[in-house]
Amino acid sequence: MGSVSIVGAGPGDPELITVKGQRLLAEADVIIYAGSLVPKALLDYAREDCExxxxxxxSLPEVLETIEKSVQNNKKVVRLHTGDPSIYGAIQEQMDALTEKGIEYDVVPGVSSFLATAAALKQEYTLPGVTQTVIITRNEGRTPVPDRESLRSLAAHKSTMCIFLSISMLSEVVEELIAGGYEPDTPIAIVQRASWPEQRIFRGTLSTICKEIEGKGVDRTTMIVVSHVLGSDYELSRLYAPEFSHGFRKASI
Structure with a gap:
């Protein structure tokens, strides 16, 4: 029997796939990749004879049929998903179907786009005295969101919020966040295609951002970050403070 690996491709930069993910691509007999999101440059790691x-x-049945036939023919299969497959990756239904068919698989994590966005912004999401929480969410669209997880409800925490799959509804996102408790002058950043060569960054506040990106073609593959950490004053971490002792260092003061 062959093998199946569900691999996170990372956010876009081909070098941001994990070492293990790159190795599996190089060893694969069959690669099924999310072509609308995964850069084709990642396929350069594949062998010339790879399917x-x-x-x-x-469709999902077609994907599963391709995997099943390949495994029966003793082939190594990589199912390549964008970012990290556990976040909006639609992999649970695939994994459950593989389990039902008796096909074993491994999952290899990847660098999520919300992390690549932090790198692009040169920003830490969890600053002492500002927030120690990151909320990963999305606005309701074709996929429903439970009422308790609406942007309006989550905004009450006023923590760092990374909003996926919602740029086409930005005005609604802003309205819900303000209604939920964020002040209109709360900083916001929009990063399109984080880590890609065509990466673009837009900054503003909840009250200005819609006008800031108007007419600039900001659409798919875009992360919205709302947080007071963006340009905020913050307390220094205690981890490296001279008077702070921990298991690897004694206080020097």
Whole structure:
């Protein structure tokens, strides 16, 4: 029997795939990749004789059929997902179906786009005295969101919020965040295609950001970050303070 690996491709930069993920791509007999999101440059790691399928034009039954036939033919299969497959990756239904068919698989994590966004912004999401919480969420669209997880409800925490899959509804996002408790002058950053060569960054406040990106073609593959950490004063971490002792260092003061 062959093998199946569900691999996180990372946010876009081909070098941000994990070492293990790159190795599995190089060893694969079959690669099924999310062509609408995964950069084709990642396929350069594949062998010339590798069978490559773009899942953007495939249904779930077709993906599963391709995997099943490949495994039966003793082939190594990589199912390549964008970012980290555990976040909005739609992999649970695939994993459950593989389990039902008796096909074993491994999952290899990847660098999520919300982390690549922090790198692009050169920003730490968890600053002492500002916030120690990061909320990963999305606005309701074709996929429903439970009422208790609405942007309006989550905004009450006023922590760092990374909002996926919502740029087309930015005005609604802003309205919900302000209604939920964020002040209109709360900083916001929008990063399109974080880590890609065409990466773009826009900054503003909840009250200005819609006008800031108007007419600039900001659409898919975009992360919205709302947080007081963006340009905020903060307390220094105690971890490196001279008077702070821990298991690896004694206080020097």
């Amino acid at each position: 490559i399928y773009n899942s953007a034009s495939m």
